[in-house]
Amino acid sequence: MTLAENRGLGKAADVRLPLELTISWLKDKYVKGALTPQEVIAAIVQRAADDEDMNIWITPPSMALIQPYVDNLAKLNPADAPLWGIPFAIKDNIDLAGVPTTAGCAEYAYTPAEHAGVVERLIAAGAIPVGKTNLDQFATGLVGARSPYGDAHNALRPELISGGSSSGSAVAVARGQAAFSLGTDTAGSGRVPAALNGLVGYKPSLGAWPTKGVVPACASLDCVTVFAHSLEDTLAVDGVARGPHTDDPWSRRVSRGASQVPQTLLLPDGPLSFYGPYAAEYKAAWERAVEELKRLNLPIAYVDVTMFAQAAAILYEGPWVAERWAALGGFIEANPGVAYPVTEKILRSGSAAEYDAASVFQAMHRLQRFKLEARKLLQGAVLAMPTCGGTWTREQVLADPIATNREMGRYTNHCNLLDWCAVAVPAGDAAPRTSFGITLFGIAEEESLICGAAELILAGASAVGEAASASEDASAGTDAGASAAGAAATTLVAVCGLHMRGYPLEKQMLGCGARFIREDVTAAKYSLVKLPTTPAKPGLVKQAQGGAAIALEVWEMPLKAFGGFAAEIPAPLGIGKVELRDGTEVPGFVCEAYAAAGAEDVTALGGWRRVVPLPLPVDE
Numbered sequence: 001m002t003l004a005e006n007r008g009l010g011k012a013a014d015v016r017l018p019l020e021l022t023i024s025w026l027k028d029k030y031v032k033g034a035l036t037p038q039e040v041i042a043a044i045v046q047r048a049a050d051d052e053d054m055n056i057w058i059t060p061p062s063m064a065l066i067q068p069y070v071d072n073l074a075k076l077n078p079a080d081a082p083l084w085g086i087p088f089a090i091k092d093n094i095d096l097a098g099v100p101t102t103a104g105c106a107e108y109a110y111t112p113a114e115h116a117g118v119v120e121r122l123i124a125a126g127a128i129p130v131g132k133t134n135l136d137q138f139a140t141g142l143v144g145a146r147s148p149y150g151d152a153h154n155a156l157r158p159e160l161i162s163g164g165s166s167s168g169s170a171v172a173v174a175r176g177q178a179a180f181s182l183g184t185d186t187a188g189s190g191r192v193p194a195a196l197n198g199l200v201g202y203k204p205s206l207g208a209w210p211t212k213g214v215v216p217a218c219a220s221l222d223c224v225t226v227f228a229h230s231l232e233d234t235l236a237v238d239g240v241a242r243g244p245h246t247d248d249p250w251s252r253r254v255s256r257g258a259s260q261v262p263q264t265l266l267l268p269d270g271p272l273s274f275y276g277p278y279a280a281e282y283k284a285a286w287e288r289a290v291e292e293l294k295r296l297n298l299p300i301a302y303v304d305v306t307m308f309a310q311a312a313a314i315l316y317e318g319p320w321v322a323e324r325w326a327a328l329g330g331f332i333e334a335n336p337g338v339a340y341p342v343t344e345k346i347l348r349s350g351s352a353a354e355y356d357a358a359s360v361f362q363a364m365h366r367l368q369r370f371k372l373e374a375r376k377l378l379q380g381a382v383l384a385m386p387t388c389g390g391t392w393t394r395e396q397v398l399a400d401p402i403a404t405n406r407e408m409g410r411y412t413n414h415c416n417l418l419d420w421c422a423v424a425v426p427a428g429d430a431a432p433r434t435s436f437g438i439t440l441f442g443i444a445e446e447e448s449l450i451c452g453a454a455e456l457i458l459a460g461a462s463a464v465g466e467a468a469s470a471s472e473d474a475s476a477g478t479d480a481g482a483s484a485a486g487a488a489a490t491t492l493v494a495v496c497g498l499h500m501r502g503y504p505l506e507k508q509m510l511g512c513g514a515r516f517i518r519e520d521v522t523a524a525k526y527s528l529v530k531l532p533t534t535p536a537k538p539g540l541v542k543q544a545q546g547g548a549a550i551a552l553e554v555w556e557m558p559l560k561a562f563g564g565f566a567a568e569i570p571a572p573l574g575i576g577k578v579e580l581r582d583g584t585e586v587p588g589f590v591c592e593a594y595a596a597a598g599a600e601d602v603t604a605l606g607g608w609r610r611v612v613p614l615p616l617p618v619d620e
Contacts, residue, residue, distance in 0.1 A: 017043045019176035023233045028510045037085035055150030056168045058092045059132035069128045081126030082502045089172040089181035092132035095213035103215040104137035104147045107338045116213025117245040125240040133168030137343040139217040142408035145397045155197045156433045163193035170197045180228040186217045188412025190225025191424035195387035195437030201424040202234035205444035207252035210245035216327040221416040258519040258551045259451040264381040269302035275407045276390030285436035289427040311370040312413035319359045325350030342401045374418045378443045382453045385411045387424045387437040421447045455518045489559045494578040494588025496552040497538035497608045512561035521549040523579040529599035538608045539591030551607030
């Protein structure tokens with residue numbers, strides 16, 4: 001059950017604002033003039049005040065904080081700002097200029113003069129920061145119950161943990177107080193809170209997003225991450241945040257590329273273990289998820305996951321914990337007793353005498369062997385595992401903070417150590433109002449594969465949900481069955497140029513009620529030309545022989561709008577059937593062959609984003 005289903009539309013003060021805020025919904029309302037950023041922010045400020053006892057925020061949303069960013073939108077052209085007017089939350093170990101960064105410890109707090117690298121990029125793209133969220137102190141924990149600002153409540157069941165360390169960031173999105181939020185991930189903090197609050201959590205490859213302006217946990221492993229209600233929204237944020245930063249020694253160029261279906265889906269060989277008061281329910285949810293994964297018709301291989309656990313042990317049961325002490329030991333030594341007790345205990349463990357230089361190098365060499373074996377295993381493949389093997393009540397965690405936290409990292413801790421990327425996606429409920437999720441892992445250079453696999457999984461879950469809803473409506477004897485049939489009267493549309501996200505004619509897609517579905521590529525049978533028009537337009541021409549795969553986007557459009565949309569397309573462009581890489585055909589933009597004779601052939605670039613890049617590209 002989603003939060004929106006659980007709570008409805010909220011109070012009269014924000015009746016026009018759904019609890020599941022998405023980028024596409026907000027953009028659509030802005031284009032139509034049905035809503036303004038000012039109205040959105042006013043509703044968010046009220047919602048945060050209503051949820052004050054859930055301990056979501058350290059610096060909560062307020063008009064005084066947010067108004068300058070709303071005012072700044074007047075200087076930006078929405079067509080050039082892909083996140084124009086989109087509210088987002090920031091974990092309070094990531095810098096927002098002029099606002100204290102506490103890392104969950106008031107005595108540690110400082111007020112930065114500059115935004116963190118990622119925050120700077122998002123604001124430049126039109127996104128609106130609304131506040132700083134609660135976290136497990138110094139990002140040390142996976143439970144969301146290690147903060148002197150209070151333990152953040154789960155968005156669906158307040159008696160359960162929210163997950164950490166990015167607890168407040170996930171709950172803020174789940175409670176409709178941001179469309180997306182920034183977290184960090186060293187050992188699972190960008191994934192565990194997503195699973196426990198019914199969200200998508202995207203963890204890019206190490207260095208793909210800059211960590212400049214982030215309080216380090218383990219600097220060599222830290223990633224900035226994003227929480228949202230959909231994969232589409234996380235990738236929209238990724239398109240802005242991604243790329244090396246000149247002042248960040250950890251950043252590097254890692255391209256995501258268009259989503260691709262993996263050659264193989266890897267599953268754990270043998271049964272997995274589960275924990276907590278809902279262990280049996282989590283086990284059953286995982287078994288259901290496996291059955292759904294088998295229906296994707298991807299080749300499946302089973303792998304021994306022992307190596308991943310051995311790699312994970314290096315992080316908290318080996319000398320790598322000394323990296324945390326290297327970052328924060330000076331503060332702890334100078335301020336004994338100030339930190340949260342369990343946090344200080346964990347940090348001080350990094351100063352143990354056995355973690356000498358030799359032990360560090362021994363661990364590095366062992367980990368390098370694990371990386372090599374893992375890379376061989378995952379080449380061209382995606383590994384699926386439970387994001388969490390269970391959950392706990394907040395009281396259980398407070399009673400046994402070390403053991404419960406260790407369990408939460410059972411299927412997450414290995415990821416960054418092995419230089420993997422990951423995306424956590426919802427996979428139904430383990431129990432009523434107790435969400436379950438799985439994580440897809442891939443190697444750093446193959447983020448496109450985890451995206452492609454996630455799109456398949458989420459599309460399947462959406463279809464199942466729609467069918468179940470229609471069945472319930474029919475059995476109830478209501479008119480909702482007819483409504484569902486009307487809602488299903490849509491068509492896919494493949495777009496390869498100015499109608500893609502971020503380009504000037506995206507507003508036409510949104511104006512027709514279309515929604516972005518996924519990035520894809522054509523079958524390797526097409527040429528792409530740059531037509532001599534103003535502005536330049538792409539022409540997609542199918543070849544009788546040869547050709548290449550061309551990147552495009554697949555959208556879904558209501559049929560009632562499709563006819564008028566197609567009728568307005570000027571020659572030599574038109575709508576025809578476009579063959580995709582999987583052999584299916586969908587309606588999409590094509591070009592009459594005669595026009596190619598006088599146009600520049602740009603097939604070798606592989607897609608329009610390489611021909612006419614955006615100022616803030618979606619894919620780079």
